[in-house]
Amino acid sequence: MRVMVLVKATEDSEAGRMPTTELLEAMGKFNEELVNAGVMLAGDGLKPSSQGKRVAFDGPGRTVIDGPFAETRELVAGFWVWEVKDMAEAVAWVKRCPNPMFGPSEIEIRPVYEMADFGEALTPELAELHDRTREKAGTR
Amino acid sequence: MATAESHRAVEAVFRIEQARLIAGLARTVRDVGLAEELAQDALVIALNEWPKGGVPLNPGAWLMAAAKRRAIDGLRRETMLAKKHAEIARDRETERDAGVEAIEAAIDDDIGDELLGLIFTACHPVLAAESRAALTLRLIGGLTTDEIARAFLSSEATVAQRIVRAKRTLGKAGLTFAVPRGKERDERLASVLEVIYLIFNEGYAATAGEDLIRPALCAEAQRLGRILARLMPDEPEVSGLLALMEIQASRLNARTGPDGSPIPLTEQNRARWDQLLIRRGLAALSRAEALGGGSGAYALQAALAACHARARKAEETDWRRIAALYDRLRDVMPSPVIDLNRAVAHSMAFGPEAGLTLLGEIADAALRNYAPLPAAKGDCLFRAGRLAEAKVEFERAAGLTRNAREKAFFLGRAAACGT
Numbered sequence: 001m002r003v004m005v006l007v008k009a010t011e012d013s014e015a016g017r018m019p020t021t022e023l024l025e026a027m028g029k030f031n032e033e034l035v036n037a038g039v040m041l042a043g044d045g046l047k048p049s050s051q052g053k054r055v056a057f058d059g060p061g062r063t064v065i066d067g068p069f070a071e072t073r074e075l076v077a078g079f080w081v082w083e084v085k086d087m088a089e090a091v092a093w094v095k096r097c098p099n100p101m102f103g104p105s106e107i108e109i110r111p112v113y114e115m116a117d118f119g120e121a122l123t124p125e126l127a128e129l130h131d132r133t134r135e136k137a138g139t140r
Numbered sequence: 141m142a143t144a145e146s147h148r149a150v151e152a153v154f155r156i157e158q159a160r161l162i163a164g165l166a167r168t169v170r171d172v173g174l175a176e177e178l179a180q181d182a183l184v185i186a187l188n189e190w191p192k193g194g195v196p197l198n199p200g201a202w203l204m205a206a207a208k209r210r211a212i213d214g215l216r217r218e219t220m221l222a223k224k225h226a227e228i229a230r231d232r233e234t235e236r237d238a239g240v241e242a243i244e245a246a247i248d249d250d251i252g253d254e255l256l257g258l259i260f261t262a263c264h265p266v267l268a269a270e271s272r273a274a275l276t277l278r279l280i281g282g283l284t285t286d287e288i289a290r291a292f293l294s295s296e297a298t299v300a301q302r303i304v305r306a307k308r309t310l311g312k313a314g315l316t317f318a319v320p321r322g323k324e325r326d327e328r329l330a331s332v333l334e335v336i337y338l339i340f341n342e343g344y345a346a347t348a349g350e351d352l353i354r355p356a357l358c359a360e361a362q363r364l365g366r367i368l369a370r371l372m373p374d375e376p377e378v379s380g381l382l383a384l385m386e387i388q389a390s391r392l393n394a395r396t397g398p399d400g401s402p403i404p405l406t407e408q409n410r411a412r413w414d415q416l417l418i419r420r421g422l423a424a425l426s427r428a429e430a431l432g433g434g435s436g437a438y439a440l441q442a443a444l445a446a447c448h449a450r451a452r453k454a455e456e457t458d459w460r461r462i463a464a465l466y467d468r469l470r471d472v473m474p475s476p477v478i479d480l481n482r483a484v485a486h487s488m489a490f491g492p493e494a495g496l497t498l499l500g501e502i503a504d505a506a507l508r509n510y511a512p513l514p515a516a517k518g519d520c521l522f523r524a525g526r527l528a529e530a531k532v533e534f535e536r537a538a539g540l541t542r543n544a545r546e547k548a549f550f551l552g553r554a555a556a557c558g559t
Contacts, residue, residue, distance in 0.1 A: 037363075037367065038362070038364065038365070038367045041417075041420065042416060081416065085282075086152075088149060088152035089156065092149065092152040093156070095195065096199075
């Protein structure tokens with residue numbers, strides 16, 4: 001299964017405080033372990049939300065909101081995309097991650113939707129697509 | 141509940157460590173079966189101790205130490221037995237110490253090399269291909285016997301026996317568990333790549349509604365490929381195979397309709413292709429080519445897959461490039477099916493007449509009952525405006541296929557040719 005692993009922001013990360021050499025080193029080692037195990041597909045660190053923007057939707061309306069954003073602990077400071085066997089494996093990997101922040105911090109693991117999860121919900125659209133492709137193939 | 145939960149957590153950590161653990165132990169005790177037993181012993185000890193004191197900081201080293209203690213205990217017991225039976229008096233102490241020291245020294249060897257050694261051992265050509273696949277999934281992938289059985293649509297007893305026999309065969313062969321060198325290395329590497337691709341294709345062949353463990357084989361093979369690519373960064377065909385698997389897997393979600401019927405590549409909804417895997421695949425392909433391996437069989441197949449992956453719309457497909465790649469693949473990996481695909485590619489690149497010429501050159505004997513051959517001829521004839529001849533070919537294809545859906549498709553195309 002594919003999971004997205006979210007490193008939550010802290011006051012430090014939002015202030016743009018850069019990690020220490022020791023942490024960078026430890027994180028580099030951890031990333032290498034992930035790559036060696038064939039687990040890591042992608043990952044990056046994110047700049048503070050002061051450099052980000054939000055677009056708010058309300059019906060046809062679109063409003064652009066400049067960062068920084070409040071609720072620091074709900075913001076994301078970095079992410080990975082991993083391919084793991086199950087949630088237990090993802091948790092085991094996260095547990096061996098060095099603390100990514102100076103103080104207490106959180107990492108969140110969220111499974112990515114897969115085709116099987118959609119079940120019936122996807123069928124009408126797929127059926128339509130399929131009919132279209134069949135039609136095309138048949139009359140080509 | 142709490143116990144089940146903590147057991148799962150311990151097992152998850154064990155799964156991460158398992159392959160390296162077995163690899164290190166196998167190198168030391170020179171026996172895959174014994175190495176796996178020792179690793180399992182270490183798991184049992186961990187299941188007992190970790191829920192009480194928490195997962196240790198370095199679980200890999202902890203498990204290795206536990207397994208090592210078991211190995212040494214075993215060796216001592218054997219020595220004691222030998223003492224009783226043979227009544228040798230003097231040099232036993234030194235013998236035993238030498239054995240213990242050898243175990244302790246060997247365990248600190250280079251881990252990557254050991255893991256590679258284990259992969260080469262599990263994929264040893266003395267074993268049948270299906271045994272190699274089962275053993276690789278068991279030892280390196282950490283799959284249970286039950287999971288492997290379900291994945292290969294086999295019974296658990298059959299797979300268990302296959303694994304036991306494979307271990308015995310390896311034991312008798314007296315292997316060193318070292319990574320082979322020189323000419324032997326190339327042959328053995330070919331066997332490793334073959335096993336990984338076999339696992340991938342088994343997963344790729346799975347259809348909707350089947351046990352989910354089957355499609356999961358694709359992910360397992362990709363993972364093995366990624367591990368191998370890290371262990372052998374200078375082997376172009378390793379990167380070539382990885383590229384091929386990543387790009388093929390990028391289409392897993394787009395290749396079947398809701399009723400499970402296959403959707404041909406050119407008709408797939410490309411928005412469903414996994415761009416992350418495509419990027420990874422293209423990167424692996426560039427690596428293979430940069431290493432001078434652009435003409436390897438896997439790299440060429442990956443390059444073919446990449447031509448489709450790069451085209452955002454089917455109409456943008458670079459058929460000339462595909463045709464040229466098939467010309468090269470034909471030299472490296474001759475097969476009538478590749479000749480057929482090559483002819484189709486040429487027909488797309490240079491027109492139906494070019495395709496018909498090449499299709500005419502294919503020795504019919506090998507593909508006499510192969511529906512795609514008359515289907516390809518029918519398509520070229522149809523596009524050339526030779527409708528009556530096309531109709532005959534489509535009808536022949538319909539008569540050859542056993543798949544009802546395909547049959548209906550070919551009959552539909554025959555009907556579209558008029559009378």
